[in-house]
Amino acid sequence: MNWNIIDTWLLVTASLIAMACVLPGVFLLLSRQSMVAHGIAHAVLPGIVIGHLVSGGIETPALLTGAIIAGILCTVFTRFLHRFSGVEEGAALGISFTTLFAIGLIMQRLLADHVHIEPSHVLFGNLETAIFQVILEGGGVPDAAWRGLFALAINLVFVGFFFKELTITTFDAAHGDTVGARPRLTYYLLMAMTALTCVIAFEAVGSILVVAMMIVPPAIASLLTKKLKTLVALSLLIALFCAVTGYLLSLGFLGDTISGAMGFPKVGSTNAAGGISVVCGIVFVATLITKKLANRNPRNRPIR
Amino acid sequence: MPDSNCLNVNHLTVCYDRKPALWEAQVSIPQGTMTGIVGPNGAGKSTFLKAILDLIPATSGSVKFFGEDYRKVRHRIAYVPQRESVDWDYPISAREVVVMGRYRSIGLFRRVSREDRRKADEALDRVGMLDRADSQIGSLSGGQQQRVFLARALVQEADLYLMDEPFAGIDATTERVILELMRDLRESGASLVCVHHDLPTVADYFDHLVLLNLRVVASGAMNEVFTREQLTQCYGGRLDLLSKLADSLAKLEALRS
Numbered sequence: 271m272n273w274n275i276i277d278t279w280l281l282v283t284a285s286l287i288a289m290a291c292v293l294p295g296v297f298l299l300l301s302r303q304s305m306v307a308h309g310i311a312h313a314v315l316p317g318i319v320i321g322h323l324v325s326g327g328i329e330t331p332a333l334l335t336g337a338i339i340a341g342i343l344c345t346v347f348t349r350f351l352h353r354f355s356g357v358e359e360g361a362a363l364g365i366s367f368t369t370l371f372a373i374g375l376i377m378q379r380l381l382a383d384h385v386h387i388e389p390s391h392v393l394f395g396n397l398e399t400a401i402f403q404v405i406l407e408g409g410g411v412p413d414a415a416w417r418g419l420f421a422l423a424i425n426l427v428f429v430g431f432f433f434k435e436l437t438i439t440t441f442d443a444a445h446g447d448t449v450g451a452r453p454r455l456t457y458y459l460l461m462a463m464t465a466l467t468c469v470i471a472f473e474a475v476g477s478i479l480v481v482a483m484m485i486v487p488p489a490i491a492s493l494l495t496k497k498l499k500t501l502v503a504l505s506l507l508i509a510l511f512c513a514v515t516g517y518l519l520s521l522g523f524l525g526d527t528i529s530g531a532m533g534f535p536k537v538g539s540t541n542a543a544g545g546i547s548v549v550c551g552i553v554f555v556a557t558l559i560t561k562k563l564a565n566r567n568p569r570n571r572p573i574r
Numbered sequence: 575m576p577d578s579n580c581l582n583v584n585h586l587t588v589c590y591d592r593k594p595a596l597w598e599a600q601v602s603i604p605q606g607t608m609t610g611i612v613g614p615n616g617a618g619k620s621t622f623l624k625a626i627l628d629l630i631p632a633t634s635g636s637v638k639f640f641g642e643d644y645r646k647v648r649h650r651i652a653y654v655p656q657r658e659s660v661d662w663d664y665p666i667s668a669r670e671v672v673v674m675g676r677y678r679s680i681g682l683f684r685r686v687s688r689e690d691r692r693k694a695d696e697a698l699d700r701v702g703m704l705d706r707a708d709s710q711i712g713s714l715s716g717g718q719q720q721r722v723f724l725a726r727a728l729v730q731e732a733d734l735y736l737m738d739e740p741f742a743g744i745d746a747t748t749e750r751v752i753l754e755l756m757r758d759l760r761e762s763g764a765s766l767v768c769v770h771h772d773l774p775t776v777a778d779y780f781d782h783l784v785l786l787n788l789r790v791v792a793s794g795a796m797n798e799v800f801t802r803e804q805l806t807q808c809y810g811g812r813l814d815l816l817s818k819l820a821d822s823l824a825k826l827e828a829l830r831s
Binding site: 356438440446447 | 629653660670674682710
């Protein structure tokens, strides 16, 4: 295994993005709307394509604006469909996000001459290429790392400033409304934060795995604590751990050893996002089993 | 001109998907009273509370609290939703739930102050839950959860309390605590409006009554409204069954004690 500067930046960027993802994730999980993350991750596509078209390149502000608008449209459509047609919320989300994603795909094909977005990059992420290019062109801090830092910073500020509102809205929105906590506004701000995070995470993990990055670390943390602030802090730590372990795994610690041992040619490096998501899943199952085993011992049972 | 009624509802109609859930409701509730709202399942009792609080859109009608629009006087109103309406696995403590009731006085971008925590503890003490202030809410019994909800309303220091089924699924201790507290509140001049499901206790607990079954069958002082005739009209043929059930239960309990 050869470690080089590209690996360092990949690891830093993946960690920043993984930590940024869990901040909206915690509150989506608590409001039992985890799959909204999956929906928004896909629904932002038409916004990105339009942002691309307007700015004529990968100007980040235009992409972010487009994506946030598309993400919020997705949640507005979902609510509208659920309310006025009576289909269940999951189905309403399924209708609205697939439609928006499909519109995005069609636009991308139609405007292929002006918009340079690879469908496979949208689905699976493209961090390796993005960072590789920067390093080839002379180094410095890659833009992707800056964007990850930006997402993490903005999410931390948002959660810090609106912690009370987010708590009230996700715990009891009806009561929150009667005490003037504006749950609907808070909800849409959370959706905007989710959309923004999705766009930035796109590059690293693609739209399919965003939901794993957002939801699984908070889900692991929720097995371990019943305090909200600890839950947020723990989710960040778990995200960092999964990002580092997952990256190292994908890089070939296991890839090299296992494929070598089985007599296959050495893989060298696999998809970083895949590695991180797999580690997330493994840690979740391991935590769950450990917890169940610990609870079998009567002395450790939580007191009711 | 100050209104002597804490609540005036005029021709309030609410529809879910074009089907009426509440039809032309007409209710006036005087200040300083304890009013029960009863009626069969699906009669629109919860809908009534949610609609007057603007939580669900009304098709038509007008609502005045203390003679004013809801937006102007919402700081004087405390709402206690149904206990089942929230996720009790949510990772917070009883005290943190109660502090939420102080939101209006804390405000945007400000931290919860020591004063807010003190008021929360005071309210928890009043409902007999101070020793469980730091417990995660999921570890509390149904009755204890209901008391936490009540404490959250108490810290709002409101003039009107709107409660959705505060007596549903709770233990005898909690029932006594809540009832005493509600009477204290009325003594201090507040008004209470509760959705209630238990006909046998309704006349003991409340002094005013609203009989609801899609429309308001009757509303007014207990002795005028709580009559066999009105109840039959509200519950239809099911009342006989209900009262027989209540009778036999009462006999059973008399035998046991």
